Amino acid sequence: MKKNFTPEDELLFLALGGSGEIGMNVNLYGCQGKWLMVDLGMSFGAAEYPGTELMFADPEFIEGRLKDLIGIVLTHAHEDHIGAIPYFAADFGMPLYATPFTADLILRKLEEARLVGKVKLHIIEEDHGSIQLGPFNITYIPLAHSIAEGNALVIDTPYGRIFHTGDWKLDDDPQVGIPATEAELTAIGDEGVLALVCDSTNVFNPEASGSEGAVYAGLLEEVGKHTGKRVLVTTFASNVARLQTLGAVAERTGRRLCVAGRSLDRIIDVAQDNGYLEDLPETVDFATAMALPRGKVLIIATGGQGEPRAALSRIAEENHQLSLTSGDVVLFSSRQIPGNELAIGRIANILAGRGITLVTDRQSEIHVSGHPGRPELKALYGWLRPEILLPVHGEVRHLHEQTRFGLECGIPQAVAQKNGDIVRLAPGKPGKIAEVRTGRLVLDGDIIVPADGDAIAMRRRLARDGLLVVVLDGAGGVKIEGIGLPLDEDYDEFVEEAEADVRKAIGKLRGGSAAKRDEVTEAARLAARRAAQRWSGKKPQTRVIMAGG
Numbered sequence: 001m002k003k004n005f006t007p008e009d010e011l012l013f014l015a016l017g018g019s020g021e022i023g024m025n026v027n028l029y030g031c032q033g034k035w036l037m038v039d040l041g042m043s044f045g046a047a048e049y050p051g052t053e054l055m056f057a058d059p060e061f062i063e064g065r066l067k068d069l070i071g072i073v074l075t076h077a078h079e080d081h082i083g084a085i086p087y088f089a090a091d092f093g094m095p096l097y098a099t100p101f102t103a104d105l106i107l108r109k110l111e112e113a114r115l116v117g118k119v120k121l122h123i124i125e126e127d128h129g130s131i132q133l134g135p136f137n138i139t140y141i142p143l144a145h146s147i148a149e150g151n152a153l154v155i156d157t158p159y160g161r162i163f164h165t166g167d168w169k170l171d172d173d174p175q176v177g178i179p180a181t182e183a184e185l186t187a188i189g190d191e192g193v194l195a196l197v198c199d200s201t202n203v204f205n206p207e208a209s210g211s212e213g214a215v216y217a218g219l220l221e222e223v224g225k226h227t228g229k230r231v232l233v234t235t236f237a238s239n240v241a242r243l244q245t246l247g248a249v250a251e252r253t254g255r256r257l258c259v260a261g262r263s264l265d266r267i268i269d270v271a272q273d274n275g276y277l278e279d280l281p282e283t284v285d286f287a288t289a290m291a292l293p294r295g296k297v298l299i300i301a302t303g304g305q306g307e308p309r310a311a312l313s314r315i316a317e318e319n320h321q322l323s324l325t326s327g328d329v330v331l332f333s334s335r336q337i338p339g340n341e342l343a344i345g346r347i348a349n350i351l352a353g354r355g356i357t358l359v360t361d362r363q364s365e366i367h368v369s370g371h372p373g374r375p376e377l378k379a380l381y382g383w384l385r386p387e388i389l390l391p392v393h394g395e396v397r398h399l400h401e402q403t404r405f406g407l408e409c410g411i412p413q414a415v416a417q418k419n420g421d422i423v424r425l426a427p428g429k430p431g432k433i434a435e436v437r438t439g440r441l442v443l444d445g446d447i448i449v450p451a452d453g454d455a456i457a458m459r460r461r462l463a464r465d466g467l468l469v470v471v472l473d474g475a476g477g478v479k480i481e482g483i484g485l486p487l488d489e490d491y492d493e494f495v496e497e498a499e500a501d502v503r504k505a506i507g508k509l510r511g512g513s514a515a516k517r518d519e520v521t522e523a524a525r526l527a528a529r530r531a532a533q534r535w536s537g538k539k540p541q542t543r544v545i546m547a548g549g
């Protein structure tokens with residue numbers, strides 16, 4: 001392969017994000033000189049990057065090859081698949097393709113970022129809509145997932161057919177949407193599938209994910225138990241089927257529906273614009289909900305992941321027009337996203353401390369996952385009968401486990417890959433042929449920086465060590481200030497000692513304070529740091545500032 005990584009007479013796959021980590025899915029297919037992007041997702045900030053809000057896959061590889069990129073195809077509207085669009089799509093200058101509900105949510109994002117008109121957004125017919133982009137013929141295949149319009153893509157190429165699952169599950173009672181049937185998927189398999197590129201999220205789950213229909217029954221039973229109590233259900237705003245279910249549960253249990261959270265308002269709006277949630281009962285405002293008898297209201301609220309500014313958190317902290325009191329009930333109709341356990345625990349503890357009853361999916365069947373467990377994976381393998389399995393959407397352990405599982409289920413070949421591996425799917429034996437640089441970017445305030453760059457590395461050190469600032473006035477004067485250091489009763493004494501040590505260290509230099517500038521600053525830095533270690537047992541980050549530039 002040529003150094004410039006232009007795909008020639010071959011079919012390539014390359015993940016820039018989402019393979020070897022959760023979230024920020026960005027996948028590329030290469031063929032006959034062209035790259036096709038599937039999804040452009042993001043993740044929410046991680047504790048390892050303090051003070052940052054969002055994470056993105058570094059698009060450097062494709063930014064250097066935009067002339068060969070022919071479009072960005074979006075499978076569905078979850079943030080880990082579309083979240084990075086407002087940050088990168090305008091710079092890429094590439095058209096986007098999505099089904100109506102997904103496109104509408106993308107459009108709202110573009111509006112918020114003032115990018116309407118700067119990004120071309122094409123709406124693809126929801127059921128089996130198709131487009132030809134260069135050597136790729138792409139057909140949308142609806143599959144069940146925890147959002148409206150989850151889609152797989154059948155990508156036909158001169159080298160064979162790819163079935164890119166997107167996020168999916170099997171659900172014979174999905175409440176919203178009509179997923180492709182076993183017969184349709186078998187027919188796709190009958191025509192021959194070269195490669196199945198498949199969601200790995202729940203490969204460790206030995207059970208099938210379960211149906212939204214069962215959640216309807218579970219929620220109906222659970223809400224029905226709490227007569228005379230105010231019931232709040234928290235769920236992912238984008239789970240349109242769950243909202244539909246909660247509307248029906250409210251009606252069946254004689255409760256009025258009240259919705260708390262901006263993202264819920266937005267999703268309901270977009271869903272109704274696209275023909276979903278048409279029979280959602282009319283909602284009541286906060287004041288009306290509070291005036292109703294306790295047993296006559298069902299609240300749906302955002303914040304089930306412990307987000308501090310979301311409705312549930314504010315209700316827990318009694319900082320919201322809606323309130324709960326002892327004996328009321330909160331149902332978590334959601335799963336804990338890994339990494340959010342502490343934040344969720346914090347809110348659960350506040351609620352429990354106030355006497356509010358908490359119910360999770362471990363006590364009652366009030367949630368199912370949107371990703372396939374092993375029985376579902378096995379069923380799809382059997383219908384599609386691919387020659388190659390290529391697991392995506394998961395951490396390293398998930399991708400490797402699905403590779404093993406696929407081979408065990410009889411798929412002839414499986415390729416474990418990670419972000420940056422260029423995998424050749426055809427011609428010849430599939431496998432990694434090259435590796436390119438990938439990485440993470442983070443949104444720090446309004447600025448996008450490398451996640452593992454100097455700024456974030458220093459942020460982490462400052463959080464751990466604190467900062468010691470040494471100011472030299474150029475005439476022998478020294479001022480020291482600690483920032484984020486322990487302020488015990490010896491602190492003032494430490495500062496005096498450290499200032500004296502710095503003066504002494506500079507005095508010892510040949511030429512004293514008139515010695516070379518970098519010698520003076522280095523002597524001052526070491527002396528101040530040593531003094532700090534003597535006092536506190538820790539070495540703070542130390543910066544020396546010299547007056548006069």
Ligand SMILES: [Zn+2]
Binds near residue numbers: 080
């Ligand atoms: Zn996803």
Ligand SMILES: [Zn+2]
Binds near residue numbers: 078145147167
């Ligand atoms: Zn998803």
